[in-house]
Amino acid sequence: MRSRNNEAVNVSASLDMLMNLSLRQNFTPVLDDRNMFIGIVTRRDILTFYQQYITINDNEETYFNPTINKIMARRSIRRFTNEQVTYEDIETIVDAGLAAPTAANRRPVHILVLQEEDKRRELYEKNNRGRLIAEATAAIAVYGDTNIEENEFLLNNDCSAAMQNMLIAIEALGLGGVWISAKDEDWRNLVTEVYQVPKEYKLYGMIAFGHPNEVKETHGSADPNKVHFNKW
Numbered sequence: 001m002r003s004r005n006n007e008a009v010n011v012s013a014s015l016d017m018l019m020n021l022s023l024r025q026n027f028t029p030v031l032d033d034r035n036m037f038i039g040i041v042t043r044r045d046i047l048t049f050y051q052q053y054i055t056i057n058d059n060e061e062t063y064f065n066p067t068i069n070k071i072m073a074r075r076s077i078r079r080f081t082n083e084q085v086t087y088e089d090i091e092t093i094v095d096a097g098l099a100a101p102t103a104a105n106r107r108p109v110h111i112l113v114l115q116e117e118d119k120r121r122e123l124y125e126k127n128n129r130g131r132l133i134a135e136a137t138a139a140i141a142v143y144g145d146t147n148i149e150e151n152e153f154l155l156n157n158d159c160s161a162a163m164q165n166m167l168i169a170i171e172a173l174g175l176g177g178v179w180i181s182a183k184d185e186d187w188r189n190l191v192t193e194v195y196q197v198p199k200e201y202k203l204y205g206m207i208a209f210g211h212p213n214e215v216k217e218t219h220g221s222a223d224p225n226k227v228h229f230n231k232w
Contacts, residue, residue: 006027011095024211071168072170073171077178094113097142098162107164120200127187138210140206144156145201174211
């Protein structure tokens, strides 16, 4: 009996996608355009490729930047396996969030880790926005201290920077996550009430995360119409 199902990819899948999958599974099944199995790509295959082709020599320099690759590979994941996220991974993700910059280094960001399944289920039972919070194996809520940072715009920026840092850390650890908005006042009040958060702290966003049960292509090049040099 298999203990887990390895995610499969289409024959046209990019090497970046295979590299990301290799972080959490030893081999990746490959399907053709009819969704028929045609072979596998092993972790060794990928490492051998990089060893042979991603090199630095006298004639040509090729750089493999894992940080940029993780930023480009990060996608919103909404399907998760039942495998639990380790405490060590959660600690790493939280550390990454609190390392984000804040206005004037005032550090108003607080992170609430939501591990208890019954409380996460309660959120979903009372508000549909909590569906992914309940289905994932872990979740995080990002709060801003309104006493330390009175400017709403800056506090939103501070918490958003922490959110993005954690989403990239989640990707780097071979996990998957999705940003959940906290724009609705009823939702903010519910989370704050269930977790007994003091009123001076405001919820700015949440992340549901866990071991991914879906595969998405990495981001491509930016739309040139969205980039402006020196003038609009």
